[in-house]
Amino acid sequence: MSSFNSIPNPNERAVVTTLFSESYSSAAVTLGHSLGTSQISARRMLLYFPERISPRTVCCLREVGWELHPIERIPPPDGGRGVFHRFVDNYSKLQIWTLDKIGIKSVVYLDADMLVRSNFDELWSLPFEFAAVPDVYGDKRGFASTFNAGMMFLRTSSAVFADMLSKIESDGYHHNEAEQGLLNVYFAEQVVLLPYIYNANLMIKQRNPVLWHTIKNETRILHYTLLKPFIEEERQQAISGIWEPEMRLWELAWMDAFTSDLQDKC
Template sequence: MFRLSRYKDYTPLWYDITPLKQTSRRNAIRILSVLALIAVSVSANIYLIYKIVKRWPTALDTYQHLNPYPIVNEEFLRTLSSPSPDENAVVTSMYTDSYATAVATLGHSLTRANTTARRLLFYLPDHISPQALCIASSTGFVPYPVSRIPPPHNGVGTHERFMDAYSKLNIWKLGDAGIKAVVHLDADTLVLRNFDELFSLPYSFAAVPDVYVGSHGFTLDMNTGVIFARPDMGIFDDMLLKMQSATYDGIQADQAFLNVYFAADALRLPYAYNANLAIKKRKPDLWADLRPRTRIAHYTLVKPFVAEEDNTGVRILRMNELEENVIRRMSEFDGAFEEELMDWLRIWRDTYKTYGDALRECVDDATGAS
């Protein structure tokens, strides 16, 4: 009996082990379920991260040749009167001598497009030489000295090239000169067609959405290379106050600030009013449709009037160097912008042909003065 009691808890090999099998099966199911949930969670997170990095394509990234109608309703356009030179102005700004020939070419392109608004050239007297000012104003822009508006926070966080760019905000002071509407064109733009309809906009501020070659692509933020504004000293004073405390990426200076200042209140214009070269690199099909309707081309990626590939404009090109420079820069970006650079060169040639005497006199006067 003692020997038998020693094995009272022993389970013989032939004992029924079905309960053990059922327990093991349940555990296996639980483990597999947990692993499946983990796999689903990991897959969902990978997918979400992919969509954040590579966002859903916009209608511009998937651009299709659908709309054959003009940007502006021609019947309505004919009802608009020509801009009054007393009340409307095209303004550009020059902060360095290297942009003098660009401004001269821009001025002639405005004449070719029959723009009737007055033309003002903002410049900083301490930054611009008499020779450069003479060249820039030889094709119709009237020199208009302005005070430098320094970047906030002593320029900390502002790109070196944009330290003077806030001076563009002086356009809001033009109301004191009786001007009711302004179209500001950066000096690296070229007018290809008339845009007088902009002066009839009932809004306070308008610009074209920006576009980047890289992952940013087409954005809601505006590129301020071309802007429409209605001057107002109240707005000017308010901007000077707010730019000291507003939160934005200061590296893009005035552009970043204007985006946060006008934000949801800005009218976003069609790309024809600021045909950024980045559009062609980003979506060639869109550029192909845009090109025949472009009012203003914007030479963002390649500036034909400066020598450096990074577009710093440190070396000032002489007028007799421009043609060779443009041809040399046509090879950049694998020749993607050869046609657009040729457009600029063609208008520069016509500028020099039309205003050559005045342009040469600017150089001769400077040589004589030295």
């Protein structure tokens, strides 16, 4: 276990996201820009499928600071039957653990549908192997004791990756939750639960507006779980509802990215 005061070299830590289709390209660009404006002291690495991402998107991603790391797809068990369509590629996220091969020792993983609101460098001092934020659901599960895999702090290990890979086909977890179901079982005895400010799931605002108001000024990372501001139909659904302020925040970040990083470059 690492010492709490032993902060790894910035070159040995990385904020990592994934991009598996063009539909999330503007999300990944905006996330990268928000990491830059928040001055996170770590490398920014994006794992992606090269065959699915256009040259223009590659240019935009690099302009906002992402180091691109191509990976191969890890298919879901049973051909993906029963897995929500947005999650069918998500087992490929497990390859984050293999970044030890290129010198990365610690990672803060963020889904591309997130927006960084303020610096979270304090996470690099965590003396744990794995940490995440409790999930929040709209159904009877409500505020859950299981974690949301959209934001994770972890120590890389190719050995851990190989072990997780061997368990993908098992029946010991809910396949409909894809890699999140697997990770919740795999790390059940190790996970350290972090405050909601590191994964401010929009569902919190719907379930408990008072809690949302309490944490909003301290929020480090917003998570657009319910409606995606980078998908036009979903943005239009949300823009006049309770999530209007959060939608506006994403739009402002996207426009700032385009003006400061991307204008006339890609």
